[in-house]
Amino acid sequence: MNPESRDESEKSSLDTLVEHCRNETELQDIPTELQLASHVAASPPTESAMDDDCWKSTAVVDRDMMEEVVERVNWIHFVDEVPYGERLLQAAEKGCTGLVKEILSDHGDIINTQDSDGYTPLHRACYQGWEDIVEILLDHGADVKSRTEDCWTPLHSAARWNKVGCAKLLIAAGCDVNALSNGEQTPLHIASSSQACASVIHLLLWHPDTDVSLLNNNGETAEKIAYSSSLLGPYLLAFNSPTKTPFHSSMTTSQDNKNLLLKVLKHKIRVKSVKIDGLRRVKEDVILPHLKPMLKANNLSTLFGLIDATHTNLDTLDAFDKIDVSIDHLGRNSDHVNEVSLRIAVCEASRHKLGMNVSSDKGLNDGNFNMSYTARNLFGRLESLRVNYVKGTKISDGCSVVFNKPYFSKKMSLFKMGVSKENMLNRTANYMTSDVKSSAVYQMQLLGGKSELSAEALWQQIHGGHVPMKIREEFGHHLKCALRHKYVRDTRDDTLVATTGSRHSVETELAGFMGDVNHVKVNLESQFNAKLLLGYSGALSLRAGLIHELSENRRTWITDKFFCGGPGSVRGFYEDGVGRPLGGTMHWGAGLSLSRNLPFSPHIWGLGKFMRMHHFVNAGNLGNNKNDLIIDPRLSVGSGIIMKIANFRMEINYAVPLRYKPSDVVNHGLQFGIGVNFM
Amino acid sequence: MLVCSSFNTRISLRMSILEQLNDISTTVNNEINSIRLIDHPKGFELLPSRCEATSIKVLLEKHGLSYQVEIKSNVEYISTNGRFPVLIFNETDIVCGFSELVKYLWKRGYSLSEKLNQNEKCDMDIYTALIKRLEALELFTSWLIEDNYTHVTLPAYTSHTTWPLSAILPFYKKRQVYRLVASQGQWHDISSEMLMAETKDVASALTERLGDQGTFFKDGDTGQDVVTELDCLVYGHLNAIFMTKLPSYRMKRALGLHSRLIDYCKYVESKHGLRAQRERS
Numbered sequence: 001m002n003p004e005s006r007d008e009s010e011k012s013s014l015d016t017l018v019e020h021c022r023n024e025t026e027l028q029d030i031p032t033e034l035q036l037a038s039h040v041a042a043s044p045p046t047e048s049a050m051d052d053d054c055w056k057s058t059a060v061v062d063r064d065m066m067e068e069v070v071e072r073v074n075w076i077h078f079v080d081e082v083p084y085g086e087r088l089l090q091a092a093e094k095g096c097t098g099l100v101k102e103i104l105s106d107h108g109d110i111i112n113t114q115d116s117d118g119y120t121p122l123h124r125a126c127y128q129g130w131e132d133i134v135e136i137l138l139d140h141g142a143d144v145k146s147r148t149e150d151c152w153t154p155l156h157s158a159a160r161w162n163k164v165g166c167a168k169l170l171i172a173a174g175c176d177v178n179a180l181s182n183g184e185q186t187p188l189h190i191a192s193s194s195q196a197c198a199s200v201i202h203l204l205l206w207h208p209d210t211d212v213s214l215l216n217n218n219g220e221t222a223e224k225i226a227y228s229s230s231l232l233g234p235y236l237l238a239f240n241s242p243t244k245t246p247f248h249s250s251m252t253t254s255q256d257n258k259n260l261l262l263k264v265l266k267h268k269i270r271v272k273s274v275k276i277d278g279l280r281r282v283k284e285d286v287i288l289p290h291l292k293p294m295l296k297a298n299n300l301s302t303l304f305g306l307i308d309a310t311h312t313n314l315d316t317l318d319a320f321d322k323i324d325v326s327i328d329h330l331g332r333n334s335d336h337v338n339e340v341s342l343r344i345a346v347c348e349a350s351r352h353k354l355g356m357n358v359s360s361d362k363g364l365n366d367g368n369f370n371m372s373y374t375a376r377n378l379f380g381r382l383e384s385l386r387v388n389y390v391k392g393t394k395i396s397d398g399c400s401v402v403f404n405k406p407y408f409s410k411k412m413s414l415f416k417m418g419v420s421k422e423n424m425l426n427r428t429a430n431y432m433t434s435d436v437k438s439s440a441v442y443q444m445q446l447l448g449g450k451s452e453l454s455a456e457a458l459w460q461q462i463h464g465g466h467v468p469m470k471i472r473e474e475f476g477h478h479l480k481c482a483l484r485h486k487y488v489r490d491t492r493d494d495t496l497v498a499t500t501g502s503r504h505s506v507e508t509e510l511a512g513f514m515g516d517v518n519h520v521k522v523n524l525e526s527q528f529n530a531k532l533l534l535g536y537s538g539a540l541s542l543r544a545g546l547i548h549e550l551s552e553n554r555r556t557w558i559t560d561k562f563f564c565g566g567p568g569s570v571r572g573f574y575e576d577g578v579g580r581p582l583g584g585t586m587h588w589g590a591g592l593s594l595s596r597n598l599p600f601s602p603h604i605w606g607l608g609k610f611m612r613m614h615h616f617v618n619a620g621n622l623g624n625n626k627n628d629l630i631i632d633p634r635l636s637v638g639s640g641i642i643m644k645i646a647n648f649r650m651e652i653n654y655a656v657p658l659r660y661k662p663s664d665v666v667n668h669g670l671q672f673g674i675g676v677n678f679m
Numbered sequence: 680m681l682v683c684s685s686f687n688t689r690i691s692l693r694m695s696i697l698e699q700l701n702d703i704s705t706t707v708n709n710e711i712n713s714i715r716l717i718d719h720p721k722g723f724e725l726l727p728s729r730c731e732a733t734s735i736k737v738l739l740e741k742h743g744l745s746y747q748v749e750i751k752s753n754v755e756y757i758s759t760n761g762r763f764p765v766l767i768f769n770e771t772d773i774v775c776g777f778s779e780l781v782k783y784l785w786k787r788g789y790s791l792s793e794k795l796n797q798n799e800k801c802d803m804d805i806y807t808a809l810i811k812r813l814e815a816l817e818l819f820t821s822w823l824i825e826d827n828y829t830h831v832t833l834p835a836y837t838s839h840t841t842w843p844l845s846a847i848l849p850f851y852k853k854r855q856v857y858r859l860v861a862s863q864g865q866w867h868d869i870s871s872e873m874l875m876a877e878t879k880d881v882a883s884a885l886t887e888r889l890g891d892q893g894t895f896f897k898d899g900d901t902g903q904d905v906v907t908e909l910d911c912l913v914y915g916h917l918n919a920i921f922m923t924k925l926p927s928y929r930m931k932r933a934l935g936l937h938s939r940l941i942d943y944c945k946y947v948e949s950k951h952g953l954r955a956q957r958e959r960s
Contacts, residue, residue, distance in 0.1 A: 459844060463756065469767060473717075476753030479844050514841050 072130070075099060085113035092121035092137065095130040104140050111140050118148035119157075126154040126170065129163035134170070144175035151181045152190075159187035159204070162197040167204075177210050184217045186210075192226040201226070269303060269338040271295045278346040282319050283380040289408045290314055294342060303340065314346070317406075318384075319377050322347040351376055360648065364568040364575065364675035368392030382406050390422075396432075398422030413444035428576040429471050431464035433559055449489030449504075457481050457515075460559060468581045474558045479515040484508065496649040496676070497595070497612055497642055498529040499537040511560075518554040521547045523562075527679075536596045541679040543569075547585040562587035562622050564634070565664070567673025570620040572636030572655035577665035579622045586629055589620035591679040595642060607643070615639040616653075618679065635659040640671075650674045709787060711768055714739065714746035717754050718764040723835045726923055727817040728754075732764045734777045734915025740952075741911060742789045752839035777915075778807070781908050792896075792907045799896055803909045806888060806895065810912050813881050815863040816930055817920070819874055822856040826927040871929060878933035885913065886939045893946055906951045917944050 073094035078087050084107045091099040100121070104111065112120050122142040125133040138144070144154060155175050158166040167187075171177060178186050188204045191197035204210050215221060274291045276284075290313045297303035307325045314323050324345045353374040360366050372388040384404045391397050402418030419438045426433070441454040458480045464471075485508045492501035509521040523545035531537045545562050549555065561583035565573030569589050576583070595614035621633040640653030651673045657666045716739075718724065718732055739746055746766070754763040762776030774783045784790065792803060821832045836852065837845035888895060894904040895913070917940055920931055934940055 459847075461756075469771065469773060472757050472773065473751065473753075476756035477840065477844055477848060479841055516841065 072096070085110045086115075088113060088121050089115055089119070089124055092130070092133050093124040093128055095125075095128060095133060097130075097132055097136070100133050100136055104136065108140055111137065112143050112146055114146070114148075118150075120146045120154070122146065122154045123148060123152070123157045126163060126166045127157040127161045129158075129161065129166055131163075131165040131169060134166050138169060138173050144170055144173050145179070150183075153179045153181075153187070155179060155187045156181055156185075156190050159191040159197060159200045160194065162191070162194070162200050164200055164203055167200050171203075171207065177204060177207050178214060180214075184215070186214050186216075186222065188212065188222040189214075189216050189220075189225055192222040268299055269297065269340050271297050271303065272339045272341050274342045274344065276344045276346065278348065280348050281351075281377055281380050282348060282382070286317075286381050286408055287314070290317075291344070297340075307342070310344075314344075317382055319349055319382055320346045321349045349376065360676060364566060364673055366392065366394045366675065368395055394424055394427070396423045396425050398424075413442065416441040416443070428563075428574065429467060429558075429581055431462055431467050431471055431475075431558075434461045434463070435459070446487070447489070448491075449487055452484075452486045452488075454484045454486075455482070456484065460557075462557065462559065471558060471581050474582075478517065478557055480511055480517040480560075481513040481515045482509050482511040482517075484510075492527070492529060494644075496644050496647075498527070498539065499531055500529050502529065503527045512550060512554075516554055517556060517560065518551045519547050519549045519556050519560070521545070521560065532594070534596070536594050539591070539593045539595070541591040541593075542589070543679065544588040545586065549585070556585065558582060561585060564589060564620045564622045567651055567653065567671050568675055568677060569679045570618045570634050570636060571616065571638060571653055571671060571673075572618065572657035572667060573634065573660070574665040574667045577667065578620065578634050578660075580663065580665060584622035584628065585624050586626070587620065587622035588629060589618070589679055591616060591618045593617075610644045612642045613639065614642055632661055633659065634661075634664065638671075647676070648674050649676065649678060651678065709769065711744060711787060713769055714744055715749050715767040715770075716746045716764055717749045717751050717757060717767065719754055720750045720752060720839070723752070723838050725832055725835060726821045726919065726925070727814060728763055729923060730814070730817060730916040730919040731762065731777055732915075733919045734912045735764060735766065735780055737915050738777070738780065738784075738791075738908060738911040741791060741906060742784065744789075777912055790908075791905075791911075792909075794898055794905055795896055795907065796899065802888075803896070803907060806885070806909055807912060809881055809884055810916055811863065812877065813916055815860050816874055816878055816881075817916075818856050819860050820925065820928070820930045822853055823860065824871065824874075824927050827925045828853070830926050875929055875933050878930050879936070882934050882937045882940060886937050889939060889943060893950065904951070906947070910947060910951075914944060914947050917941075 073096050076087075076090055076094060076096055076099060078090075084103055088100065088103045088107075088110055090096075091103060112122075114120055120142065122134065122137050122144070123146070125137060147153060152160075153175060155167060155170045155177065156179070158164075158170060177188075180186060181190070188201065188210060191200045191204065205212070212222060216225075271294055274294055276287060276291065279287065290310055294303070294306045294310055297306050311323055311325055314320060322345075326343050326345070353376055355370070355372045355374065357370050357372075359368050359370055368390050369392060370388055370390050372386055374384055374386045376382070376384045378385060383406075386402045386404065387399070388402070389397075389399045398421060400418055400420030400422075402416055402420075405415040407413045407415070417440045420435070422433075422435045422437070424433045424435065425431075436459045437456060439454055439456040441452060443450065443452045445451070458478075460478050460480065462475050462478070464475070486505065487507075488503070488505040490501075490503045492498035492503055495503075503526070505523075505525045507521075507523040509519075511521070512518040523543070525541070525543040527539060527541045529537060529539045547556055547560065547562070562585065563576035563583045564570055564579055564587050565577035566575035568575075570578060570591075593614050593616040595612045598608055598611055598613060600608075615637075616639065617635070617637050619633050619635045621629050621631075623629050623631075634657065636655050636657040638653050638655030640651055640655075643650040643652075651671075653671045653673075654669060655667065655671050657664075657668055660666050716732075716735070719728060724732065736746075751757065754765055755761075757763075757773075758765050758775040759773060760775050760779070762779070764775075766774040766780060768774060768783070772783070774780050792800060795803065821827055833849055836849050840848060892904070894906055894910050896905045896907055896909075897903065898905050917934065920934060921941065921944065923931075925931070
């Protein structure tokens with residue numbers, strides 16, 4: 001359900017909206033006969049024109065609207081004996097603007113003249129939907145409270161015939177939205193009885209003064225009438241997106257209306273069919289798994305949820321420019337269950353896509369600028385080929401070619417294959433690595449988490465300028481073939497600044513086969529978050545890793561080893577500051593952190609609501625055997641501010657390292673970190 | 680050709696004298712506590728590195744410095760200037776190649792050529808430059824003569840790598856050697872005949888300098904042989920060239936024609952104890 005375009009045409013406040021309408025009519029000048037003739041041909045009444053481009057949200061309504069277009073008459077010739085009151089009534093009904101103006105300029109006193117049924121010119125203009133005439137009449141002082149024989153106000157008329165524009169003008173002119181007719185029917189009752197009045201219902205429901213609980217003389221509320229006439233659609237539309245009101249945003253719908261919403265959402269429905277339009281290159285079997293869930297909806301609220309989810313899912317496929325989900329038909333079957341047909345209209349995206357973006361994938365204090373070309377949807381099943389050039393802080397430059405093939409079974413898996421070439425600078429140790437890599441990756445959903453299996457062949461050269469001797473001894477070309485599995489399960493409420501939930505990741509790597517490296521590497525990370533007292537939430541992070549070398553003459557190089565320290569792990573040390581320069585084959589780390597929102601009002605300062613303060617204790621160690629891990633664990637405490645900006649978490653901390661070794665590079669004082677994964 | 684290159688060397692010599700003058704002010708008096716010599720695994724070193732290694736070992740022995748040999752297959756990449764073997768002094772200073780070593784030792788007061796006068800020092804630099812050309816010829820012999828390349832160099836060079844690196848790396852190295860040799864010898868066209876001619880050139884120059892002396896220089900006062908860095912360098916190269924076996928070894932034959940050089944090697948070995956103790960580790 002996507003009432004965006006409706007929203008755009010209506011999001012201005014009522015006042016400005018009316019103003020807007022006035023301006024429009026002023027601009028049109030007084031139409032001459034010729035101009036009018038062309039006007040008639042060009043556009044039906046404005047309301048249907050507006051609905052035309054938001055057909056998606058009110059598809060039902062539109063079809064009915066089209067049948068009711070009445071042609072405007074340019075001029076009516078009256079014989080002399082016709083009284084001016086009658087002339088005005090007819091001119092107002094036929095939409096003859098010039099004549100109305102002419103009559104009113106000479107005979108302003110007959111503005112509220114009534115015909116035999118008690119209809120005034122305003123009534124007539126309203127049910128025909130001539131907004132310009134309604135305006136002229138209102139300008140000349142037409143009475144918005146005038147009643148017909150049946151006690152209908154002009155708003156009733158407008159409501160009966162779904163003339164939204166006129167209804168808006170009347171409401172703006174101060175008419176009573178809850179006016180009762182003879183049958184104690186409010187305009188909402190009137191509108192609810194007709195299939196064609198969705199737009200007016202929508203408008204009325206959003207008016208804060210509208211009383212949805214009023215009963216007519218049959219003891220029915222408007223909603224009940226709508227229900228019995230299978231016209232829930234506008235009610236749904238009206239409530240589907242609470243922020244998208246046609247009135248000023250500060251006005252909120254009344255409590256009764258909200259209750260109505262809740263009630264409406266619980267109505268039982270059955271999805272009869274889902275239709276998708278606009279598929280050209282994309283094969284249907286790719287889309288169907290995304291649509292099937294919608295058939296299971298049994299009431300409106302689940303349906304809306306599913307529609308939303310489908311919309312998001314289709315969006316992530318990156319195959320469509322535009323996706324509109326709409327309720328195409330709403331009816332009742334023989335068992336008195338509401339039946340819904342859904343229609344999805346898509347517009348396929350271009351096959352070629354050029355992109356530029358900023359990303360971070362190597363952890364901390366790191367940003368990459370990517371330029372890419374993607375050939376999308378190569379064989380109709382969303383296969384894509386992406387050529388990417390990257391320049392960044394750690395990756396000094398690199399390029400890659402990746403082929404993607406998604407599978408849309410239950411597991412939502414993805415197959416990736418590619419080659420890449422990267423030059424990376426390790427800033428802490430000042431050496432460079434040049435990698436040429438080819439890899440094949442298979443991702444899938446497993447046990448509520450994400451599982452990734454990859455095979456990789458890597459040719460790496462370590463080189464550089466002035467580096468410590470121990471690192472220099474690692475220089476040269478290495479070849480590594482590895483089989484890797486990574487499993488991540490994340491149930492946190494927020495991946496960057498979590499307050500509840502947990503994250504677990506297990507990474508296993510088997511390197512060997514051919515190449516210079518032969519080891520098993522395991523790395524575990526866990527984080528538990530919980531809400532505590534006084535607005536504080538606590539986080540406990542644990543991580544540990546181990547490299548077990550499998551053969552003596554093939555060894556593990558520095559690029560595979562574990563490091564510790566830095567704003568993302570043990571704070572209070574420089575990045576990789578523990579165990580320099582060579583790192584270790586085993587490591588552990590633990591962090592305990594308490595965080596809460598800023599104690600002062602965050603609204604004073606715009607960025608305040610993205611900020612939290614935290615206090616932390618970090619510990620960690622690394623080494624090459626078990627004893628190293630126990631002896632001299634590093635420990636630091638501190639506190640600081642966490643900030644969430646876009647997809648990154650930023651930290652500014654004051655950290656005090658309590659236990660460290662002389663060989664460590666400590667950072668006693670302020671420390672800055674930006675990244676994604678923090679301990 | 681020899682004259683021309685000597686002239687170039689004279690210019691570069693002046694430069695190096697200036698450099699040395701500058702260096703005097705920054706002379707460091709670090710004691711040498713430990714020396715690690717990082718070399719290729721035995722049997723996998725190639726002719727140029729074997730020559731350099733012998734020279735270095737001989738020089739260190741002559742100074743009475745003890746060293747520890749370490750075996751690493753990636754010496755080539757550890758080196759800062761592309762010359763190997765690599766020496767690590769006191770675990771911190773990295774010194775690559777013979778000429779850097781001479782300079783390093785000289786700064787710390789280890790020198791074999793103190794007794795020489797200025798002219799002789801100039802001569803020494805000229806003949807050191809001559810050996811550089813010999814080095815280029817060694818590279819040529821190992822890498823650019825097809826027989827040697829396929830039967831000796833390629834297996835040795837790729838012994839510690841696996842496919843596909845064993846196919847890629849020699850290709851790059853060979854290209855690099857070609858460029859180096861071509862630029863160093865200022866040869867536009869490299870051929871075996873060129874090699875022979877060049878080798879003979881160098882050999883005759885060395886023979887001429889030696890004359891009937893035991894070593895390259897004599898003490899002016901006593902008339903005794905003085906073993907200098909140049910002797911270490913020349914002995915290292917000649918010894919390694921004579922001891923190495925290669926399928927196509929025209930260079931060895933060309934040098935072997937000058938029996939004076941073989942005699943020289945034998946002489947310095949027996950008389951002055953210049954012998955690289957390869958077995959030591």
